[in-house]
Amino acid sequence: MRHRYSILFFPLHVFVDFLSLNAAFLGAYWIKFRTLDSVSEPPYASFWLLFNLIWLLEILLLKPYIFPRQLFKADHLIKKLLMLIAIHVAVISVYWVAVKGYYYSREHLLITYTLFVSLGAAFRIGGLIFLREYRARGYNNRRYVIVGYGKLAATIRSFYDTHPEMGFHFYGYFDDPKPDNTGLLTGDCTDLRAFIKEERIDCVYCCMPYIDNTRLKEIADHAEEADYQVKLLVDFRGFLLKGASVEYHDFLPVLNLSSQMLVDFRINIFKRGFDIAFSLGVLILGMPIYLIMALITKITSAGPVLYGQERIGRDGKPFTIYKFRSMYVDAEKSGPVLSAGTLDRRITPWGRFMRKTRLDEIPQFYNVLKGDMSVVGPRPERQFFIDQIVAVAPEYRSLLKVKPGITSIGQIKFGYAANLDEMVQRLRYDLLYPERRSFLFDMWIIAQTLRVMAQGRGK
Incomplete structure (x- = not known):
């Protein structure tokens, strides 16, 4: 036995x-x-x-x-x-x-x-x-084969190869011969029954979509007679990372591809209520300081106190974002150019201080009250740069499903981006936000932002 x-x-x-x-x-x-x-x-x-x-x-x-x-x-x-x-x-x-x-x-x-x-x-x-x-040492092991050759089959084999303590020993791939599996198969599907009996196989992994339903049914029907387990592998990873969930209609599993987190009414209402309350508090309590900042901005360089620029918000809708002006007037008269950080000659001396302390972002709380932005969320970009980012990193589109924010993980961990490569690097941080969004996570990001402001480490 x-x-x-x-x-x-x-x-x-x-x-x-x-x-x-x-x-x-x-x-x-x-x-x-x-x-x-x-x-x-x-x-x-x-x-x-x-x-x-x-x-x-x-x-x-x-x-x-x-x-x-x-x-x-x-x-x-x-x-x-x-x-x-x-x-x-x-x-x-x-x-x-x-x-x-x-x-x-x-x-x-x-x-x-x-x-x-x-x-x-x-x-x-x-x-x-x-x-x-x-x-x-080879005892108490389980012998398994994989039916259907492809990336998913290679993934499950790699998993067990890197976890020998589980005691699963690989005995081969079975599939219909094709150009991409030449020399890799132990046999075709007609050889499977005899092989299971001869090698006393314990488990058969069937990979979808490399195997059709008829063959899958044959394997499952034979399992009770030959005393082996049948496990079905379906690659949901790309969907689950986007917030998809599995629902059950009686006994039938259904994959819901709509992100529950992004459409959850209660989360959005609670987040909007917090955004309004927090923004009003910041704008009202800090008004004397902002008036002083506006005066210094006006005195230290010619031009308006506030700077408005078109950015792309949730679902690709454009809006005007507001900041305390930190650059000289006509800094982008030759076209859209990313900031080169605090060494950028287009930035005024007072502007460098505001950028390091993130105080130039304060007027964006008005954008939050209008509903264009949230306190916490991925930083909005201009369409000119979004087109370039999407060409290199198509996953950026997922950030357009949530409302952009004043502060984000990317702003804390990376800061301002000086070129396309740095924008993509910052994107890696911001992509964490939609799948982890919660009130406590927002509070953590706000606390980290305050720490960066207090230490003057913004860049």
């Missing part, structure tokens, strides 16, 4: 946990009372029995020891242990209050659970190390 020792993992796990639980209970009793003579007498005898009964019920109801090899990792095992112990503590606490068991020692309980967590974690980590070594 294949994998004859795998069936022992479940009872061994149960046994060791019960052993750890009872050892922890007795050990804590001895540490607290320096004796074990009365632990089997009332009131601790019933308490001891209750500890075991609760743990047994958790095992029967939650089935905590059933998980695939892919989740057989230290962090997952310890999280599951902590969850079980948390439930155990909760039930014991309810019992304690119900029977008014104040005669039980709180210190004993604390020591019991501390020991139990330590013993349980030590067993899991030790068992994991043992299994990794055991499987690395």
Whole structure:
């Protein structure tokens, strides 16, 4: 019989946990009372029995020891242990209050659970190390083949090749011969059944769309007879990174390609409310300072106090963005040119200070109130530069699905871009925002922006 020792993992796990639980209970009793003579007498005898009964019920109801090899990792095992112990503590606490068991020692309980967590974690980590070594030596392995050759097939093989501790051994690709798989196949699909029987294959990975439904059904129907698993691989990665989600219509899985995060009404309403409140607060409370800044801007160089420029907002809609003018008048009379940073000769001395402290962006809170921008979001660009960026990095289009912001991850981590390459580098940071957008993340970005302003590290 294949994998004859795998069936022992479940009872061994149960046994060791019960052993750890009872050892922890007795050990804590001895540490607290320096004796074990009365632990089997009332009131601790019933308490001891209750500890075991609760743990047994958790095992029967939650089935905590059933998980695939892919989740057989230290962090997952310890999280599951902590969850079980948390439930155990909760039930014991309810019992304690119900029977008014104040005669039980709180210190004993604390020591019991501390020991139990330590013993349980030590067993899991030790068992994991043992299994990794055991499987690395070729034991307790699973043999698998891949039907349908392509990038997805190569990805799953690479995954198992880089994780030998999982014990999956590759036995070949099966597909219809084609020019792109010449010399790479172990056989075609007609050879699969005989190969599975001869090599005692445990798992067959079927890669969509390289395999048709008829052949997939044949493999699945044969699986019960030949005692192997069938796993279907569908490459959703490109969609899931954009916020797609899987919905279930009865038993039918449906992939929703519309980003839930970007269309979530509650998030947008909450974010808009924060934008209005925050912008009003900044503009009203800082008004005296802004008047002084406007006066200095007017005195230090000829030209208007404010500078307006067309930028591209959400869904590609143009709007006029406002700043305190930091450059000399007619700095771009020869055409659109990116700033070369604080060494740019077109920037006034006072403008350099405003850029370092990001104070030149203050008028954009008016854009936020108008609804053109948000406090936090990817920085808006001009159409002239967007066309160049998209030619090099088409993923920039995803940033046009969210409202642009006064500050962003790219502004914090990178700053102003002096050329197209730097714009693309900053883009890598800003692309993180749509998929991670949340109130707490916005607060973190605002806090980091304030730090940059206080330190004068804007560039």
